[in-house]
Amino acid sequence: MEGSAIAMTDHASTQKIHGHCALCIARCGTIATVEGGRFTRLDPDPSHPTGQAICAKGRAAPELVYHPDRLTRPLRRTRPKGDSDPGWVPISWDEALDLTATAMQRIKAQYGARAVAFSMASASTTAIGDSAVFVQRLRNAFGTPNLYGSIDVCGWGRAFATQYTFGVGIVAIGGGQGAMADIANAGCLILWGYNPSFSRLTHATAIADALQRGMKLIVIDPRKVGLGAKADVWLRVRPGSDGALALGLANLMIRNGWYDRKFIQAWSNGPLLVRNDTGRLLSAHDLGQDSGDEGARRYFAWHETEARLVAYDAAAGHHEADASSLALEGEYRIATPQGEVICRPAFELYAALCRTYPPEAVEATCWIPPDQLEAAARLIWHARPVSYYAWSGHEQHANTTQTARAMSLLYALTGSFDGPGGNVLLPGVPTRPIVGNDLPGAKGMAPALGMSDRPLGLARWNFVGGRELYEAMLESKPYPVRGLIGFGANMLMSQADGIYGRKALASLDFYAHLDMFMTPTAALADVVLPVASAFEREALRVGFEISAEAQSLVQLRPAVVPPPGQARPDASIIFDLAGRLGFAAEFWNGDIDAAYRQQLEPSGVTLEQLRAHPEGVRVPLKTQHAKHAQADAAGFTRGFATPSRRVELYSETLLEHGYAPLPDFVDPTGAPGSLRDPKARFPLLLTCAKPTLFLQSQNRALASLRKRSMFPEVEMHPEAARERQISQGDWVSITTADGSVRACARFNETLDPRVVVGQHGWWQGCAELDAPGYDPFGPMGANYNLLIDPTVADPVSRTASYRANMCEIRAAGVS
Structure with a gap:
């Protein structure tokens, strides 16, 4: 087969064509079979680096190609x-x-x-x-x-919001560079709002191999699905509270000394002093030493042993003293021409924020017991190197920007960024x-x-x-x-x-x-x-x-x-x-x-x-790690693609535009105290999840897939269903303050009884199975997004709160 797309079998009319399935981001390597000029099957190509398996959607490719509803003329x-x-x-x-x-x-x-x-x-x-x-x-x-x-x-959280910390995302979008999880060499992998068993089999198979060699796995997901069942720690986070969880994990790591202090001193802006009065980094302007842009980009840290200010030149990415001598904690009184100002290191401010999320607060906010929280924090530190992969589960919330920031700051504590087994900026052809x-x-x-x-x-x-x-x-x-x-x-x-x-x-x-x-x-x-x-x-x-x-x-x-x-x-x-x-x-x-x-x-x-x-x-490629420590063409330390050329625990960019420079948690639901309150109009927390058989709003017209999932579903804990006299398979009405749609109830005992999980994308019918389509715009339909209030949105990206909304579910009769 090598060197040819087509391998002729005994029947001259049969072709085997190498390629890859482009239906989703996995791009699984494939071999297509064409018999008598007709595409008949798609199989994985094990010789391809993404070809260990293909999903049901890929196997249904011939059905997609020959579907009678295809558009064929302008x-x-x-x-x-x-x-x-x-x-x-x-x-x-x-x-x-x-x-x-x-x-x-x-x-x-x-x-x-x-x-x-x-x-x-x-x-x-x-x-x-x-x-x-x-x-x-x-x-x-x-x-x-x-x-x-x-x-x-x-994509906003993982590819763009994370740039306000690292200068790059943790995935590549639009031709940009992303720091991808080095699963093959990771000691611990965190899957945060990401279920590759349903959405990216290339990662799922790589993770299965890594687990065989002993890699530890932490899965953060409201549902115990896919690799959640194989995780060393599964954290059943309350939908929308991921940011608080990240801060709570960071609190335990900092409190116990489970963080890479040398990395934070040398490669983050954690040592840089922040003025208490303005919230700005202490600069040469403040000390009357410089004017113009040069002074604005010259900051200061505190030398612990010599008790003096140490300059940091952001343009050159250079401290004038050894980074290991820089203070990360404490409060310092600094004389300026305008009078004395009180300053604290940026890391101290971050640590102080994290201290407001002790285990009991995380349990109340995220519904995760303290022992599980500590087990995860301990594993993150002791099983290094760590890599993490976050997907839309943490993104489709009205607090996505600061959530992504909180997660990235937690990851920075591990010191694993761009190291073997960490999130690596892979080379490209x-x-x-x-x-x-x-x-x-x-x-x-x-x-x-x-x-x-x-x-x-x-x-x-x-x-x-x-x-x-x-x-x-x-x-x-x-x-x-x-x-x-x-x-x-x-x-x-x-x-x-x-x-x-x-x-x-x-x-x-x-x-x-x-x-x-x-x-x-x-x-x-x-x-x-x-x-x-x-x-x-x-x-x-x-x-x-x-x-x-x-x-x-x-x-x-x-x-x-x-x-x-x-x-x-x-x-x-x-x-x-x-x-x-x-x-x-x-x-x-x-x-x-x-x-x-x-x-x-x-x-x-x-x-x-x-x-x-x-x-x-x-094309032969060589991976170089810790590229931030290399010198650039001007002889300066390359650092990170951020204004300070460091990992930005504290973001002046966000501050300058009216946002919090540290990623404090804001609850997207607005009123978590109403959950399970029998007097509340909407006592359940509605989230959603990607189905395994469909690509968002696609593929429901394909009989081979639709027959395995005939109707829109909403997952409920049996206890929540019993309270509402709902049986497995009943049609129910899902109602929020913004709309109502219908779905079939499916029980899931691993859910928190306060959480229900819907599906989006339902509109297509399947004539071959006499399966109905659904009105995209009315309450008798199944368009999940009619339930969402678009005015409740992330202040930076304007992402709506798709995965954390208060709702009620009632029996709706037979469809």
Whole structure:
């Protein structure tokens, strides 16, 4: 099989094609079987670094490819958006793309480029990763800063909020760098709000192997599912209280001396003195020593043995004394030209915050007994090196930014960052960026939506959230958005308040949507364009993220079969649209191969090599650890990509914008005392979890998957069900202050009786099984996100409280 995508069997009509499944972020290595020209099965490819297993969704790929509901021709709306019948008529590709380009140019001429927004499905749970770079290049060429990429519901905490601590996220999004868990060498792994058994089998299999060699595992999850059953410590955290748990664990570690003091002294801003009166770091400005930016970036720590100030130059990343002599505790009176000021080290302020979360407070807040809390803290320290992986379980809350910060500060205490067995900045195959940040349109962009109100949020990276987008469409806040080009994002099912979102999308002057199926969101478009599935198009993948070995692999995944009807790959559609908009030169005059060649040039790998070796080509890489300790080109210590060039326990960046510089906990539910109060209107805590068989709002039309999960479900503890006279399998109504939907009750004895767990994404029917679809916008439907109040949101990212809401559940009769 080596060196060839296709292995011929005894039957000349059977082909085995190497590739990888692009349906989600796992990108499992696969071998597709094509018999007589028909795609018949998908199997794991054990020779691929992510090919140890594939999930049920991957195995259902042939069913997805040949589903009768696939969109196969471009469609144009002929009836008003308020009409129940859109009046779709097939049109040619030329007409569809001409209509789209003309509308985009018309809106740009009237309102500016920013009035045309782009939306893009999540790369974690769709195959948009194949063409995301070209989506972003198109928006850069056009000049719009407004790209909805699902970041506010999937990715903010782990990829962006963590940058306010380490200067990088713990995953890579949008071509950025992330500090990935080195599972193969970890002594202890923390899975925080992350169940790879359901969402990323490549991690699940790697963790199973690591457990066999003796790695310790801590799982933090309200549900005991997947690897939770194999954990050395399972912490059944109250949904939304993860930040308090992180502070409580850190309190025990600091109190017991279970932290890497040398790392904190040398590589964090923990030793830097903070003024009690202003909350700012003590700088050379304060002492009258310097003026200008140089003085503002020169800070001070306290020398413990010599009892004097020690300067720290943030520009050079250099202390004027040995870091081991720097105080982390205490209070110091410092003379300044304006008088004496009292200062404390940033670490002392962090430790003081952690002390407000002793075990009894954590038990009251997080519902975790003190013995379990101490067992976890002890394991984190004594089983080092530690790595951690956090996913959407900690993110989909109205306190996600400070929660992610609290978790990252806890992790900093271990001293494992970028060390063997820690969270490592893995090397990557060198490539040339082609996202288009250097294009004229990108350089002249207006601020993205949300920048004025939340400058440290999504807009800082030219992403927008769903609510910002809807408000700009309906209320022109802060400026109008009149057009949308959608690349698969089913916003009305993934965002809170779909009713408001439906009004917003219906108000647009023009909306074009690319997809495989007619979703509730696509149904509001003016033009719908049919796209090829990941198995019907070629796509380049450079590196597979899970390990250094996987990062070295470059693969040009071949198409398994042609797309149905007139469906086309996203990239092909983007290149044609770019030409009509006048950007042909910026898109290699329509030559996608030329784009790949430019991207690959620094790697030394050619397209010819990749096509000759569809299983992939490896580029030797060497992992260097503790890169923060290396010298940069100017001879300065590289440090971290933060303003202080250190791990920022104390964030002046957050402080300057009105946020807490330390990650104190704010309860997203608002009133935890009402839980289980029989007099409370909403006595239960509602959260949600990803199902194993479906990709968010996708796949429920596939019979092989749907037959294993026929109806939307809500998990309940049997005790909570008995109190409400609910039996297993009963239809129930889930009600919050914001809405009501229906689901089937399923019992789960491992849940806390005060917690219930719903599912989101239900709308599709399955005709083959006569399984119903569900109204996305009404109380007789099953759209979980109708239960969410979008105004209760994280102050930095505006993430709504998707996973911690007060609710009640009552029997609803037979569906």
